[in-house]
Amino acid sequence: MGPEEVLRAMLMYFVLPLWLAAGFADYLCHRATHIEKTSGWKESVLHLAQFAEMAVPVLAALFLEITSGVILVMMVFLVLHEATAIWDVSYASTRREVSPTEQHVHSVLEMLPLTGLLLVIALHWPAFAALFGHGTPDFSFRLKPSPLPLTYIVTMLALTALFEVLPYLEELIRGLRYRDLRRKE
16 A cells, blocks of 8 residues: 555544544533533534534545645634634533543544544645645535545445434434423423
8 A cells, every 4th residue: 555545544444433433422421411401402502513514524525526625625614613612612611510531532523633634635735735825726626536435435424424413413402302391390
């Protein structure tokens, strides 16, 4: 395997799966602190916002040819994600205990998107450098000419639905039900 294949394999088979595992671990931390009774549905909305912010660059990486425009979108959404993560922890830490374990999980959740972006940049250096005047940037968005294996895409999307989307929607629903229960009392 050459360097490109190694970087691509690290991105596909290490960074993304570990990121999914950390997201699920974070959900379990929230569940253990009974988030629905403390910071409630509002924190869950912040979690879903962070998920949506990272869905954009991940879906772009899965389906689009990496151009200067795609890298720029990835960078913007990473910054948005980090800002929302700060907002999330600032909100949560005043309403519930954020354990050392959860703090470490957050570290992983913050660093893996950056790691993923750095691997994408390493694989597509000319497109990145063009953003800073070293070449002509290509801001187009087009499907990959050689798509990733369908089994990989289906597996990653299914794992994302199972370990990210459904748990965090359950967390939101639990928070909304608790809020409604409290209103009736």
